[in-house]
Amino acid sequence: RKEVEQDPGPFNVPEGATVAFNCTYSNSASQSFFWYRQDCRKEPKLLMSVYSSGNEDGRFTAQLNRASQYISLLIRDSKLSDSATYLCVVNRAGKSTFGDGTTLTVKP
């Protein structure tokens, strides 16, 4: 079993849709959590950090459930420019472990 698991998708949604991505991690000692976005053949870029209290950045909401070892990302009112691969990242003692990503395609 992988240390960080994501549904690979692909998720194909129309513009304006709401889409949710899930991620689970196996190491309960994990300390910090992030969502990164990666466009085709480009480097990953930080989308947002994830906190137990939940955090929101515009159309994006991230949530962490430490008890269930589960992280989520919600995108509201999807835009064409949201099309990308979304990577869940778990940090522990300086080591970052990435999921394999969930691919989102937003269509007109």
Added chain:
Amino acid sequence: DAGVTQSPTHLIKTRGQQVTLRCSPKSGHDTVSWYQQALGQGPQFIFQYYEEEERQRGNFPDRFSGHQFPNYSSELNVNALLLGDSALYLCASSLPADTEAFFGQGTRLTVV
């Protein structure tokens, strides 16, 4: 403010050769991590350098080695290249605590 820079951007090597990839961290960052990303997969952690020492290492063979210089820049060396080493190699810089990492644009290595 320059972000993380990597060189070269693309590289083609023959099986059995050795390769050195370079990374300059974002200004103010002293911790450099290296990742290997194969097609269709997430980045896999190779190792992390802090204060010129390897601080953490992932599940990669000894053919993968690295170095960090006093100016915090770093090199990744891969010896005895295999076809399976073909991938995008990403360098990320951060502060020592578990903060977010900033990635360079990567070096795309092709082994033929």
